[in-house]
Amino acid sequence: MKLYTDKGNLNTLKLLGVAEESGINLEVIEKKHGEKVVPYLSAHLFPVLEVYPGKFLFSPNSATRYISNKKAEETDTDVDRWLEWESSQLQPVLYPYLVNVIGSGKPETGLLIHIQTLLKSLNGELKGKKFLSEIGLTAADFVLWGALYPLLAGKFVLKGWESLYPKIKTWFNTMCDLPSCQKAVTLVITNGDTASLKESLLSQPVPLPLPHLKNIEKTEKVKVDD
Amino acid sequence: SHAEMNDLKSLATYLNVPVAKLSVDQKEKILVWKEKDGKTLRGLISIAKYLSRNSSHHKKFTGETIEERAAIDQWLEYRLNNIDRAQHEKDTSTFIKDINAYLEDKVYFVGHQLSLADFLLYYGLHNLFRDLTFYEKQKYMHLSRWFDNVQHAENVRQTQTLIPFQKNILYSGSAH
Numbered sequence: 001m002k003l004y005t006d007k008g009n010l011n012t013l014k015l016l017g018v019a020e021e022s023g024i025n026l027e028v029i030e031k032k033h034g035e036k037v038v039p040y041l042s043a044h045l046f047p048v049l050e051v052y053p054g055k056f057l058f059s060p061n062s063a064t065r066y067i068s069n070k071k072a073e074e075t076d077t078d079v080d081r082w083l084e085w086e087s088s089q090l091q092p093v094l095y096p097y098l099v100n101v102i103g104s105g106k107p108e109t110g111l112l113i114h115i116q117t118l119l120k121s122l123n124g125e126l127k128g129k130k131f132l133s134e135i136g137l138t139a140a141d142f143v144l145w146g147a148l149y150p151l152l153a154g155k156f157v158l159k160g161w162e163s164l165y166p167k168i169k170t171w172f173n174t175m176c177d178l179p180s181c182q183k184a185v186t187l188v189i190t191n192g193d194t195a196s197l198k199e200s201l202l203s204q205p206v207p208l209p210l211p212h213l214k215n216i217e218k219t220e221k222v223k224v225d226d
Numbered sequence: 227s228h229a230e231m232n233d234l235k236s237l238a239t240y241l242n243v244p245v246a247k248l249s250v251d252q253k254e255k256i257l258v259w260k261e262k263d264g265k266t267l268r269g270l271i272s273i274a275k276y277l278s279r280n281s282s283h284h285k286k287f288t289g290e291t292i293e294e295r296a297a298i299d300q301w302l303e304y305r306l307n308n309i310d311r312a313q314h315e316k317d318t319s320t321f322i323k324d325i326n327a328y329l330e331d332k333v334y335f336v337g338h339q340l341s342l343a344d345f346l347l348y349y350g351l352h353n354l355f356r357d358l359t360f361y362e363k364q365k366y367m368h369l370s371r372w373f374d375n376v377q378h379a380e381n382v383r384q385t386q387t388l389i390p391f392q393k394n395i396l397y398s399g400s401a402h
Binding site for chain 2: 211
């Protein structure tokens with residue numbers, strides 16, 4: 001299986017982490033930022049998993065779960081739930097937040113508040129659990145670990161998160177201690193510096209915003225115009 | 227979310243499974259499905275997959291291989307994040323163009339039979355198709371061919387209106 005990715009792609013963390021953990025061998029092909037791989041998609045996005053020649057999984061979450069299922073398949077409703085939550089609730093907020101923080105160093109208040117709300121709810125859900133699903137370590141853990149990595153570790157870390165979200169802290173540390181996750185970090189993040197994720201991040205399509213969070217966009221615009 | 231609720235009820239009818247308590251989480255604006263025994267599912271995709279897995283007649287509906295199941299997951303996510311969230315003309319024209327190109331050499335979204343992906347994409351695209359002109363339907367002919375095929379599949383359409391297509395043009399055009 002081929003994995004197409006550009007250099008320093010945040011979403012590639014999930015895929016490489018789960019592939020290492022599952023012992024699935026991926027042929028990683030590095031492409032330029034913004035290069036086109038999937039012929040029918042207008043957005044030039046990475047990473048893309050080529051399952052068979054011409055058969056692409058362009059959703060990082062579907063690809064992560066697929067790799068995990070190659071080793072041992074689960075049909076767990078918790079995994080469904082967290083993959084859906086990450087792509088549809090977290091990404092529309094996390095993506096502009098990271099662009100904001102990695103790009104200009106300072107988060108907009110509206111985005112910061114919404115990130116905190118999401119983390120608070122995740123923290124609550126992790127109460128009494130070692131992993132996101134009752135069945136143990138799954139694709140859901142790799143998906144959220146990869147997404148949250150630049151927020152919870154490195155140069156752009158969210159200040160004070162460890163005391164605010166102690167359950168996330170325990171879970172995140174468990175993930176970071178896995179050799180598979182450590183390997184993924186060394187492959188994706190140059191010298192452990194999360195600033196190296198910037199170019200890839202900026203070349204990715206922006207997730208479409210949540211309809212009920214339009215006001216966040218507005219606050220952003222006002223501040224940019226200042 | 228109102229549309230999503232309707233889509234899930236139609237899915238339950240299609241799969242012949244009972245409808246549990248369905249509500250909307252006001253904070254996250256996502257659907258919540260609560261069974262009598264307290265089991266709770268959150269989100270359109272998660273609920274739809276749960277219903278499909280639990281229906282006795284539709285094993286093929288959720289994909290026959292790991293590859294098909296992953297591809298179905300991906301297209302369900304595409305509906306939720308690209309189709310349902312399109313607010314501007316540009317977003318809409320992008321996804322129509324893309325899925326039309328994807329369907330150029332396909333009868334169904336995944337594999338060789340109707341799956342959950344076709345079902346929920348048909349419901350997700352119904353409003354859009356209602357507003358397309360014959361010219362536009364002709365322009366996106368692979369998508370139109372797929373849509374017309376799915377709306378005629380047994381028990382899929384239910385109470386949704388039947389969208390008219392100019393068949394002679396559509397089919398002669400796609401026979402290249």
